[in-house]
Amino acid sequence: MPLHDASYKHWEGVHLGLWHRRFAIAENGLTSCLQNRSIKHLVVICWVTALLASAILFMAGQLLVADSLIVQWVGNLSLELQAFAGMLTKWLEDHPEISVRTTQNVLFYYYSIALMPMSIFSLGMAMPLLLTRDLASNSIIIYSSKAVNLFDYLVGKFCTACGLVFLSWLGPLCATWFFGNLLSPDWRFFWHSRAALAHVMVYGLASMLVLGMLSLGISATSSKEKSTSFYWFLWWILGAVLTPIATKTQPWLRHLSFSFNLDQLAMAVFRVGDDIKVAQDNIPILGDMLRQVSARTIANMSSPEIGNSVLALALMIGAAAWIVAKRVKPE
Amino acid sequence: MPIPFVIETESLSKVYGRQRALDGVNLRVAPGAIGLLGPNGAGKSTFMKCLLQLHPITSGSAKLLGREVGTEGREIRKRVGYTPEQDCHIPGMVGCEYVTYCAQLCGLPFQVARQRAHEMLDFVGMAQERYRKIDTYSTGMKQRLKLAQAIVHDPEIVFLDEPTNGLDPKGQAQILELVESLWRTYGITVVVSSHLLHDVDRICQQIIIIARGRVLVHDSLENLKSRKRGAAEVVVASRHEELRLACERRQWGCHLLPNGHLNIEHKASSLNPLISLLHDMKLSPLEIIPSPNALEETFVQALELSHAAA
Numbered sequence: 001m002p003l004h005d006a007s008y009k010h011w012e013g014v015h016l017g018l019w020h021r022r023f024a025i026a027e028n029g030l031t032s033c034l035q036n037r038s039i040k041h042l043v044v045i046c047w048v049t050a051l052l053a054s055a056i057l058f059m060a061g062q063l064l065v066a067d068s069l070i071v072q073w074v075g076n077l078s079l080e081l082q083a084f085a086g087m088l089t090k091w092l093e094d095h096p097e098i099s100v101r102t103t104q105n106v107l108f109y110y111y112s113i114a115l116m117p118m119s120i121f122s123l124g125m126a127m128p129l130l131l132t133r134d135l136a137s138n139s140i141i142i143y144s145s146k147a148v149n150l151f152d153y154l155v156g157k158f159c160t161a162c163g164l165v166f167l168s169w170l171g172p173l174c175a176t177w178f179f180g181n182l183l184s185p186d187w188r189f190f191w192h193s194r195a196a197l198a199h200v201m202v203y204g205l206a207s208m209l210v211l212g213m214l215s216l217g218i219s220a221t222s223s224k225e226k227s228t229s230f231y232w233f234l235w236w237i238l239g240a241v242l243t244p245i246a247t248k249t250q251p252w253l254r255h256l257s258f259s260f261n262l263d264q265l266a267m268a269v270f271r272v273g274d275d276i277k278v279a280q281d282n283i284p285i286l287g288d289m290l291r292q293v294s295a296r297t298i299a300n301m302s303s304p305e306i307g308n309s310v311l312a313l314a315l316m317i318g319a320a321a322w323i324v325a326k327r328v329k330p331e
Numbered sequence: 332m333p334i335p336f337v338i339e340t341e342s343l344s345k346v347y348g349r350q351r352a353l354d355g356v357n358l359r360v361a362p363g364a365i366g367l368l369g370p371n372g373a374g375k376s377t378f379m380k381c382l383l384q385l386h387p388i389t390s391g392s393a394k395l396l397g398r399e400v401g402t403e404g405r406e407i408r409k410r411v412g413y414t415p416e417q418d419c420h421i422p423g424m425v426g427c428e429y430v431t432y433c434a435q436l437c438g439l440p441f442q443v444a445r446q447r448a449h450e451m452l453d454f455v456g457m458a459q460e461r462y463r464k465i466d467t468y469s470t471g472m473k474q475r476l477k478l479a480q481a482i483v484h485d486p487e488i489v490f491l492d493e494p495t496n497g498l499d500p501k502g503q504a505q506i507l508e509l510v511e512s513l514w515r516t517y518g519i520t521v522v523v524s525s526h527l528l529h530d531v532d533r534i535c536q537q538i539i540i541i542a543r544g545r546v547l548v549h550d551s552l553e554n555l556k557s558r559k560r561g562a563a564e565v566v567v568a569s570r571h572e573e574l575r576l577a578c579e580r581r582q583w584g585c586h587l588l589p590n591g592h593l594n595i596e597h598k599a600s601s602l603n604p605l606i607s608l609l610h611d612m613k614l615s616p617l618e619i620i621p622s623p624n625a626l627e628e629t630f631v632q633a634l635e636l637s638h639a640a641a
Contacts, residue, residue: 016440137421140419142421144384146484147406147437
């Protein structure tokens with residue numbers, strides 16, 4: 001028997017609003033995800049890359065400072081490099097609107113593309129923790145008997161998936177942009193790189209919506225934990241393998257891969273092809289190197305199949321919503 | 332101001348495919364300890380789930396705590412607790428985390444939720460095991476935990492679906508004692524769904540008997556017992572045979588039950604003749620249970636009528 005008062009006590013406080021309850025579901029889901037060691041490690045890796053990318057931006061920024069350690073170090077290597085660094089510095093000073101914008105847009109495009117697999121992988125690992133376990137344990141009945149309904153529950157779970165995408169993708173990207181520019185010698189970099197941030201946000205949020213919905217859909221397909229993770233990875237890997245084959249045979253098949261569609265979306269948002277053209281025409285030395293990029297590649301990057309990709313993603317989201325509506329019910 | 336009826340239904344029906352789980356249920360239930368009785372598959376759980384909006388109502392209407400079930404689900408469930416029949420905890424969670432989380436789902440701020448979770452776990456008698464993962468709990472612990480999550484947000488009414496399932500007699504008694512105290516001591520209306528008549532007989536004041544989706548009986552336990560007067564169970568420490576012979580002399584049916592109690596059919600509307608007899612014999616009974624089988628007889632009778640009508 002407890003030594004303290006163990007009798008029932010009434011409570012007369014004020015209930016918090018609906019979004020607090022939805023947030024509680026999302027927070028609980030995210031906490032469960034981060035208790036998984038593999039997911040935790042993946043997230044840490046993503047933030048380590050953010051640190052590295054911030055360091056690269058910092059060093060690029062230091063090229064603008066004539067007496068910075070980096071400029072001195074480059075200068076010490078050889079006179080040619082010293083001249084190159086001086087020219088770059090001059091050019092960066094004269095045309096920051098082109099140099100900063102273009103450089104950061106290209107950098108963040110490739111960084112976004114590089115981080116996406118980490119995010120997809122962590123979602124795959126988290127698949128059982130989204131809906132699968134709740135379907136297996138029937139705990140949806142507990143949620144439904146509280147002051148939330150199925151929609152609130154799904155909003156909470158969707159936010160869990162989005163939270164994971166944020167932690168493993170959008171968060172590191174935004175942090176890189178912020179800290180990279182914060183450490184730059186000129187705070188106008190924030191202004192000149194605003195396009196890169198806008199692109200990251202548009203692409204990241206759109207991808208978050210897509211991946212969040214698709215992961216919920218896959219997570220609801222089965223009540224077996226291993227199955228849903230398997231389906232997710234299978235879809236992703238098959239898509240990646242089939243895309244190059246389908247390009248030469250049936251190009252429409254590529255749209256069955258969500259990662260291909262997201263790549264097309266990235267090209268449409270960042271418009272890296274245009275930036276490469278600008279770089280070819282305006283950036284000294286680096287522009288000469290970029291001239292080796294073929295016109296076809298630039299054309300492909302400038303005109304992604306955005307219409308078909310958006311349609312394909314919309315259909316996938318619709319299918320995921322249908323699966324969730326069919327499968328997620330109390331009992 | 333207290334509401335006169337906690338549950339009000341009008342022609343409430345629920346249909347699954349071709350099966351009619353609830354068939355025009357009309358009820359007005361006052362606050363109290365309410366027993367929902369019926370054989371397996373009678374529609375007891377469906378009735379509860381419809382009231383909680385876990386399953387949509389096919390036709391008719393229902394009000395819970397004076398609010399319309401179809402339109403005010405969330406508001407209703409803020410004031411309602413529910414313990415489902417089956418295990419449905421969230422895997423991987425620790426007991427106290429789970430109850431805290433359930434409180435948060437009802438809109439309690441985290442700090443309050445955590446404090447109340449510990450209070451409710453104390454109330455249901457869970458000690459250090461609250462810090463263990465639920466997956467490792469015994470059936471008895473899971474039942475206690477289910478009760479704790481149902482009352483953590485201080486509801487006005489609690490629905491308990493087969494709360495003593497899978498428990499040993501001692502565990503059953505402990506859970507029933509807790510449930511009984513919710514109404515008697517703390518004024519929380521409890522609706523206990525069970526097919527175990529003894530459980531309901533012990534803690535409930537109002538009885539609803541459901542079979543084939545229809546309400547067969549809705550009355551107070553006292554009224555049901557008064558209709559079945561004329562028998563009593565007497566517990567005496569000794570002189571069983573002497574009492575049996577005295578009853579036979581008065582042409583009262585009397586037989587010894589396996590538990591050592593004497594079942595006496597005194598055929599009177601009150602216990603006075605039986606008490607007089609005991610007084611004359613200078614025999615002090617340990618306990619007299621009036622109309623001991625009233626609920627069982629009513630239940631069987633209602634089911635027979637229902638079968639005959641079908």
